[in-house]
Amino acid sequence: MISKTTIDKVYETARLEEVIGDFVQLKKSGSNFKGLSPFSDERSPSFMVSPVKQIWKDFSSGKGGNVVAFLMEHEHFTYPEAIKYLAKKYNIEVEETEQSNEQKEQADERESMYLVSGYAQKYFSEVLWERELGKAIGLSYFKERGFTDETIKKFELGYCLDQWDSFSKTALNKGYRLEYLEKTGLSIVKSDTNDPTNSRTFDRFKGRVMFPIHSMSGRVLGFGGRILSSDKKAAKYLNSPESDIYHKSKVLYGIYYAKQAIAKEDNCYLVEGYTDVIQLYQRGIHNVVASSGTALTPDQIRLINRLTKNITVLFDGDAAGLRASLRGIDLILEQGMNVKICTFPQGEDPDSFAKNNSLETVREYLTENSKDFIQFKASLLVKEAANDPIKRADTVRDIMNSISKIPDKIQKEVYIQECAKIMNISEAVLFNTLAQLGKKGAAESTKNVQAQQEAFQVVKNEPAQQKVDVQYELERKIIEVLLLYGGMRQEFEDLVLKENESGDLVLEPESLDARVYEKIFLDLQDDEIELANEQFRKIYYKLIEELNKDENFSVNKFLADLDQQLVAEISSILMEEEKYVLHDWGRKDIFPKEKEKGIAQLVSETILTLRCFLIKKRISSLQTNTQDSFDSHNEVLEEIMNYIQLNMLLNKKLNRVIS
The missing domain is CATH 3.90.580.10 (Zinc finger, CHC2-type domain)
Structure with a gap:
């Protein structure tokens, strides 16, 4: 704990x-x-x-x-x-007590898989640095690639011994369960077909150098392993299989190390392999990630999109199937991102180029040779089409198909103008082609919508009006006011119900100097009002207790002691009005009134409105439950009339006209 x-x-x-x-x-x-x-x-x-x-x-x-x-x-x-x-x-020392065996067993499955993966990374690194075979084989390989000790340690690289079950045996002896070793793919369990109870365990990454794959926060999700032997039957690179914690299509290698640089540089370099990332990072290009040899996916693009709108895709100089690789560009365009492409000289890749050149040379090359996707794609496809008019027409369609993916209309038009110049074709023809692609896409969308409508055909009814839960909204407002202004001292105009000389009930104002939470608490207590919503009730009593105990009340400190369900509810309350900031009303010369300038009024109106609502609710209940007895009937009617009179007085104070 x-x-x-x-x-x-x-x-x-x-x-x-x-x-x-x-x-x-x-x-x-x-x-x-x-x-x-x-x-x-x-x-x-x-x-x-x-x-x-x-x-x-x-x-x-x-x-x-x-x-x-x-x-x-x-x-x-x-x-x-x-x-x-x-x-x-934040470099804070963690004080904690040792977990009991029972607490360890209670850790959920995902957490157990994270623990196993974290242990595996430490084991493989230890083998690399402290075992003779690890140093002779694994460490030597990384040094040959040009990686420094600092880089190897930073990326937590390692080595799995070329033995059948060295890692699995060690992990089991340390108390890690075979179930999670198998689920993370670190160990392979093979059962004897003749005797299912008899099974053998093998290390998946036997004889491979190890590249841990981290989440954005630095947790080890899985591994990539490169074989060092010349076994032609074995795959050169082997990744962890899909699991509850590792989804290849949703992960980018190096994102943990690159995220801050990507946001700072407002650009992300996208490469193919682990060593490309490491070599560029070591050279000083930190805003680089890899798709780890897989085709680029929308989830991977969205990871980058959170940090920047700009991607520069780096291709090898002799990349085979470069045209096929360009399909990923369309996915990036669909996300509304800006794409540039840079290819390296013949025979070079990001790894070798970064290794053999200075940081200044690498940066200069990337700046000068990064082309806008339309320029790159057009020049590449034009070379392929040469003087063949049919291929040339196909090339134009291919480029226009990419442009059609761009959501921004202005950007689309700029690209069409650029394409017209490169392909020496009129803009009118390109706009016409774009329109045809748009119609085709719209027709397919309409067809899908119609199919869904037919599948879920329902009888048309008048749309049901969703009723506002008045009490819920008012209770929510009370919590919001307590959180924001609970400790502030205000001058309130309190209303006291008195009988005048004519015997009529009237509300007379009285001045009250109090903290906001005191005013709310006393008013609700006087009227014996308890919040109906269970979540709000819990938060309300905790707030009153904290505000009464600590004059320097802090929302941040208050949230630290609550369970996460209540934290989410409070955040939703406090940030509700922040969504209007997203619309930037100031640019439209609309300036909402600041709440801080009318706190006392806000508190009084909220409590009065809640009173009115509960009075109306009580009147309705009395009308429904009137007894048949004449005497009882008269008593109830008298009570109803008193409530109606009080309701009118309160609404008059609120400047409301009621029927």
């Missing part, structure tokens, strides 16, 4: 905008930051971060919370893991 002291220190030290900035590109928006949602596929920002409140809200998915909640949602950390991650980031 992590000590309370450590947890408090983490919350006090961690800056939400810094932590989220490691995963999402954030831009200043007034006192807040905004960015693209890391939880959904979108092209306009709906993700808000409040440095003042130290909470975030994703309006596209509805998720929200504090810094720990973000790590738990985004990286699937457990609460202790999130605290440890932040402690490591």
Whole structure:
């Protein structure tokens, strides 16, 4: 268990905008930051971060919370893991008690797989640096590739001994379960067909140098292993199989090391292999990631899109099937990103070029030889078409198909003008071709929609009007006011019900100097009002307790002691109005009134409105439950009339006209 002291220190030290900035590109928006949602596929920002409140809200998915909640949602950390991650980031020493065997057994399956993968990385690194065979074979290989000791340690490279079950045996002896060794793909279990109870365990990566594959937060998800023997039957590179923690199509090699540089440089270099990434990083080009030999996927592109809108794809000088590789470019364009392409000289690849040239030369080459995708694709395909008019026409269609993927209309037009110049063809023809592609796409979409409509044919009814839950909204507002202004002292105009000389009930104003939370608590207590919503009720009592106990109440500190379900609810409440900032009303000369300028009025109106609502609810209940007895009937009618009179008085104070 992590000590309370450590947890408090983490919350006090961690800056939400810094932590989220490691995963999402954030831009200043007034006192807040905004960015693209890391939880959904979108092209306009709906993700808000409040440095003042130290909470975030994703309006596209509805998720929200504090810094720990973000790590738990985004990286699937457990609460202790999130605290440890932040402690490591901010150099805070973690005080914790040893876990019992029972607690270890309670760790869920995903967590067990992460633990096994983390142990495997440490084991392979230890073999590389401390075993004679590791140093002689694995370390020698990396040194031959030109990697320094610092680089090898940074990327946590390792070596798996060329023995059938050396790793598996060691892991089992350390207490790691075979079930998780098998599920992560580190070990292969083969059963005897004649005797199913008899099985043998083998190391998947036997005799290979190891490249750990990290998540954006640095957790080991899986491995890539390169064989060093000349066995032609074995694959040169072998990856971990798909598992609950490793999905090849959703991971980019090197993203953990590159994320900050990508955001800072506002550009990402995309290469093919592990060594390309490592060599470029060692040379000084840090904003580089690899698709690890797989075809580029939309999920991988979205990972980059959170950090930058610009991708430069680096191809080998003699890359076979370069045209096939260009298909990934269309996927990038569909995401609304800007693409450049750079090829290296004949016989060179990013690894060799970075190894044999200085940082200045590499940077200069990348700058001068990175071409816009349309220029590159057109020049490549024009060479293939040569003087063949049919191939030339196909080339134009191919390029126009790529342009059609771009969501931005202005960008499309600019590319068409560029294409017309390169291909020596009229813009009118290209626009016509684009229109035809658009019609074809629209026809296919319409066909799909019609098919869905036929499959889910329903009888048309009048659309049901969704009723607003007035009590829920008012209780939510009370929580919001307590969180934002609970400790502030205000001058309130309190209303006291008195009988005048004529015997009529009237509300007389009385001045009251009190803290906001005191005013709310006393008013609700006087009317014996208890919040109906269970979540709000829990939050309300915790808030009143904390505000009464601590004059220097802090939302961030308050959230640190709550369970994550309540944290998410509070974040949603506090960030609700921040979504309007996304629309940038100031540019339209619309300036909403600041709440801080009318806190006392806001509190009074919210409580009065809740009173009115509950009075109407009580009147309705009395009308429904009137007894048949005449005497009882008269008593109920008298009570109803008193409530109606009180309701009218309260609404008069609220300047409302009621029937």
